[in-house]
Amino acid sequence: xxxxxxxxxxxxxxxxxxxxxxxxxxxxxxxxxxxxxxxxxxxxxxxxxxxxxxxxxxxxxxxxxxxxxxxxxxxxxxxxxxxxxxxxxxxxxxxxxxxxxxxxxxxxxxxxxxxxxxxxxxxxxxxxxxxxxxxxxxxxxxxxxxxxxxxxxxxxxxxxxxxxxxxxxxxxxxxxxxxxxxxxxxxxxxxxxxxxxxxxxxxxxxxxxxxxxxxxxxxx
Amino acid sequence: xxxxxxxxxxxxxxxxxxxxxxxxxxxxxxxxxxxxxxxxxxxxxxxxxxxxxxxxxxxxxxxxxxxxxxxxxxxxxxxxxxxxxxxxxxxxxxxxxxxxxxxxxxxxxxxxxxxxxxxxxxxxxxxxxxxxxxxxxxxxxxxxxxxxxxxxxxxxxxxxxxxxxxxxxxxxxxxxxxxxxxxxxxxxxxxxxxxxxxxxxxxxxxxxxxxxxxxxxxxx
DNA sequence: GTCTATATGTTGATAGAC
DNA sequence: GTCTATCAACATATAGAC
Numbered sequence: 001x002x003x004x005x006x007x008x009x010x011x012x013x014x015x016x017x018x019x020x021x022x023x024x025x026x027x028x029x030x031x032x033x034x035x036x037x038x039x040x041x042x043x044x045x046x047x048x049x050x051x052x053x054x055x056x057x058x059x060x061x062x063x064x065x066x067x068x069x070x071x072x073x074x075x076x077x078x079x080x081x082x083x084x085x086x087x088x089x090x091x092x093x094x095x096x097x098x099x100x101x102x103x104x105x106x107x108x109x110x111x112x113x114x115x116x117x118x119x120x121x122x123x124x125x126x127x128x129x130x131x132x133x134x135x136x137x138x139x140x141x142x143x144x145x146x147x148x149x150x151x152x153x154x155x156x157x158x159x160x161x162x163x164x165x166x167x168x169x170x171x172x173x174x175x176x177x178x179x180x181x182x183x184x185x186x187x188x189x190x191x192x193x194x195x196x197x198x199x200x201x202x203x204x205x206x207x208x209x210x211x212x213x214x215x216x217x218x219x220x
Numbered sequence: 221x222x223x224x225x226x227x228x229x230x231x232x233x234x235x236x237x238x239x240x241x242x243x244x245x246x247x248x249x250x251x252x253x254x255x256x257x258x259x260x261x262x263x264x265x266x267x268x269x270x271x272x273x274x275x276x277x278x279x280x281x282x283x284x285x286x287x288x289x290x291x292x293x294x295x296x297x298x299x300x301x302x303x304x305x306x307x308x309x310x311x312x313x314x315x316x317x318x319x320x321x322x323x324x325x326x327x328x329x330x331x332x333x334x335x336x337x338x339x340x341x342x343x344x345x346x347x348x349x350x351x352x353x354x355x356x357x358x359x360x361x362x363x364x365x366x367x368x369x370x371x372x373x374x375x376x377x378x379x380x381x382x383x384x385x386x387x388x389x390x391x392x393x394x395x396x397x398x399x400x401x402x403x404x405x406x407x408x409x410x411x412x413x414x415x416x417x418x419x420x421x422x423x424x425x426x427x428x429x430x431x432x433x434x435x436x437x438x439x440x
Numbered sequence: 441g442t443c444t445a446t447a448t449g450t451t452g453a454t455a456g457a458c
Numbered sequence: 459g460t461c462t463a464t465c466a467a468c469a470t471a472t473a474g475a476c
Contacts, residue, residue, distance in 0.1 A: 037256035113340030119406040121332030176400035186339040217437035
């Protein structure tokens with residue numbers, strides 16, 4: 001009898017773990033409205049369940065929002081970190097990051113704005129960010145990435161193939177060029193008179209031009 | 221008798237227009253907490269007045285938040301737009317934007333995160349952004365900036381002093397490199413293991429290196 | 441596990457004295 | 459213009475039936 005299911009939610013998988021449905025709905029609503037602006041009722045509706053069920057699975061809005069933030073944070077940074085800390089060639093790294101980031105961010109429009117918004121307005125989110133990130137790679141993340149980059153960059157500088165640049169500036173420059181356009185997308189669309197289609201074309205051109213642009217800036 | 225003032229707020233200018241005090245307080249609170257997260261009570265306290273007074277001067281939270289957003293929006297963009305639309309040399313423009321933006325954003329830490337957050341979570345803010353921006357320069361802003369840039373960029377490309385690049389990519393690249401580090405400041409500090417002092421030093425180095433970095437990327 | 445109904449707490453907004 | 463006191467609305471959270 002346990003397996004008997006009555007279809008309650010009009011538009012949702014007949015079965016499918018409810019907890020996951022709630023998490024997905026919460027993800028959608030929190031990213032679009034922000035933690036402070038999101039309403040539990042909206043999440044319940046989006047998940048096709050009742051509001052009480054949200055509290056049954058997650059105890060409070062705070063806990064639910066934390067689960068969502070962790071998941072989101074784990075989606076934004078590990079890509080860059082993983083590639084940067086690898087031992088690929090520098091030129092490859094740049095191309096690699098550009099491709100992965102632009103592809104990924106094209107598919108998750110609200111992600112950068114959400115992360116920036118949360119960290120700006122809720123400083124306590126910082127430790128959750130760190131645990132979400134370091135959760136994926138047990139080592140202390142900072143030294144690993146920076147050390148690897150520093151070694152490669154100074155080797156290239158000694159070899160005369162690249163201008164000297166600090167690893168921090170290198171990394172922030174690359175992240176800025178990849179992430180900012182998505183974080184500021186509404187503003188840029190307005191400022192440059194683009195619609196969504198135009199923005200996608202804009203990003204398409206970026207896919208080809210960004211890595212060469214960045215690497216030229218590093219030529220000696 | 222009208223000029224007689226009783227000092228109500230413990231820490232605030234003895235006189236000074238109350239409306240302005242409220243606006244300043246609202247600015248501080250809204251930028252730090254976001255519109256949805258800000259509380260009228262907190263604004264009142266920050267202004268050293270009672271909550272009822274907020275409704276006396278501004279009718280509702282919505283109106284107050286709109287006034288703040290307009291003011292903030294008018295602070296972030298006009299600098300770049302004004303310089304970009306001027307007829308300075310391109311190299312000068314880049315250096316000019318870098319200097320102005322880094323200086324300004326160093327003094328208004330929450331500004332970029334706030335604007336991004338608002339536009340991400342409240343799409344209706346877009347028209348307010350536009351009216352705030354075009355409010356400063358009556359002409360339609362988009363053609364003016366882009367047209368000027370396009371002319372200069374293709375002239376430089378023809379002269380062989382610069383690689384061909386679309387004005388939109390030029391502008392977004394420059395804005396990304398200037399603004400993103402401030403928008404993502406908490407994240408970057410964590411990621412790179414910097415404290416506030418370290419971040420300021422990081423920006424200081426950027427002041428010198430960013431324009432040359434950017435211009436090298438445009439060398440033929 | 442999932443629902444309906446309700447309690448509890450916050451918050452924006454108003455009334456009215458001074 | 460500025461305050462205190464209060465209202466009305468909403469949002470989160472819980473109780474309890476099924």
